[in-house]
Amino acid sequence: MRAAHLKSVDLSAPAAPPPAAQAGPGAHRWYAPGTHITIRGLTKRFEGSTLYDSFDLDIPKGKIVSVFGPNGCGKSTLINMISGIMPYDRGQILFEGKEARDTRIGYVFQNYREAVFPWLRAIDNIRYPLQYLGIPKGERQERLDRLVESFEVQFDLNRYPYQMSGGQQQLVSIMRALVVDPEVLFLDEPFSALDYEMVLFLRGRLQKVLTERQVTTLLVSHDLDEAVLLADEVLLLSKRPTHVAERLDFDAPRPRTADTTVTPEFIRVKTRALEVFQREVRK
Numbered sequence: 001m002r003a004a005h006l007k008s009v010d011l012s013a014p015a016a017p018p019p020a021a022q023a024g025p026g027a028h029r030w031y032a033p034g035t036h037i038t039i040r041g042l043t044k045r046f047e048g049s050t051l052y053d054s055f056d057l058d059i060p061k062g063k064i065v066s067v068f069g070p071n072g073c074g075k076s077t078l079i080n081m082i083s084g085i086m087p088y089d090r091g092q093i094l095f096e097g098k099e100a101r102d103t104r105i106g107y108v109f110q111n112y113r114e115a116v117f118p119w120l121r122a123i124d125n126i127r128y129p130l131q132y133l134g135i136p137k138g139e140r141q142e143r144l145d146r147l148v149e150s151f152e153v154q155f156d157l158n159r160y161p162y163q164m165s166g167g168q169q170q171l172v173s174i175m176r177a178l179v180v181d182p183e184v185l186f187l188d189e190p191f192s193a194l195d196y197e198m199v200l201f202l203r204g205r206l207q208k209v210l211t212e213r214q215v216t217t218l219l220v221s222h223d224l225d226e227a228v229l230l231a232d233e234v235l236l237l238s239k240r241p242t243h244v245a246e247r248l249d250f251d252a253p254r255p256r257t258a259d260t261t262v263t264p265e266f267i268r269v270k271t272r273a274l275e276v277f278q279r280e281v282r283k
């Protein structure tokens with residue numbers, strides 16, 4: 001009986017969790033196959049008000065997940081807690097069983113003006129994390145070249161931030177986040193302060209690089225079209241105390257462009273997302 005049972009176990013997948021009574025050290029590090037980030041019992045309070053209370057979530061590996069929800073529901077707080085920028089009161093967040101500090105993480109902020117180093121040329125801004133991590137010079141150059149090629153950069157990377165447009169500065173901060181080859185990338189409204197032409201350009205380039213590299217990505221966006229267009233999955237949050245209102249898959253082929261937004265599948269997912277959003281806002 002026992003042998004027959006063992007034969008049916010898929011050894012390539014993480015082992016199933018032992019029953020609680022038998023749980024030993026490390027048992028809590030179990031994660032479901034295909035899951036990259038496992039969040040359990042996450043609790044966060046601000047000045048007596050509860051934002052998250054025993055919040056659970058599994059984030060799939062190698063996918064782009066958009067986070068969308070009512071104003072102030074805690075979208076930025078969620079990605080800040082997951083990425084390790086912000087502490088939380090209770091719970092556990094693990095990346096394939098590892099802590100955030102043992103995971104390569106990239107983060108792109110909305111406010112690129114505060115994120116790029118004004119005293120460094122664009123190329124040195126992008127190179128900075130590699131120097132910090134002590135990556136050998138040859139490999140640094142290789143990684144930079146690969147990234148510049150992937151993004152098809154058309155402007156002079158020897159310029160300083162003050163000599164670049166907002167979109168170019170945000171491109172630099174996106175490239176700086178990706179140069180470390182992150183396992184997980186966090187983007188907090190990365191395009192909201194840019195003009196539309198630049199938004200279209202950056203969405204296209206970013207999508208291409210993320211799908212080539214299969215980086216697990218969490219994107220906070222206030223723009224529902226953008227949230228759906230870029231996502232493999234849209235995570236819809238409720239009002240606080242925040243829980244997952246609904247998760248919607250969107251598996252249209254890539255690259256996705258403005259043309260994707262007129263397809264029946266896009267319209268179906270966006271319509272459903274809007275229904276859930278409106279229901280949550282009215283509660």
Ligand SMILES: Nc1ncnc2c1ncn2[C@@H]1O[C@H](COP(=O)(O)OP(=O)(O)OP(=O)(O)O)[C@@H](O)[C@H]1O
Binds near residue numbers: 070073078
């Ligand atoms: N550092 C802080 N101190 C106190 N309260 C905070 C802090 N950061 C966030 N909050 C509270 O948590 C709530 C959620 O903030 P957060 O920025 O995560 O929400 P959001 O969904 O990203 O918001 P928005 O839709 O406005 O971008 C805010 O309304 C605010 O009341």
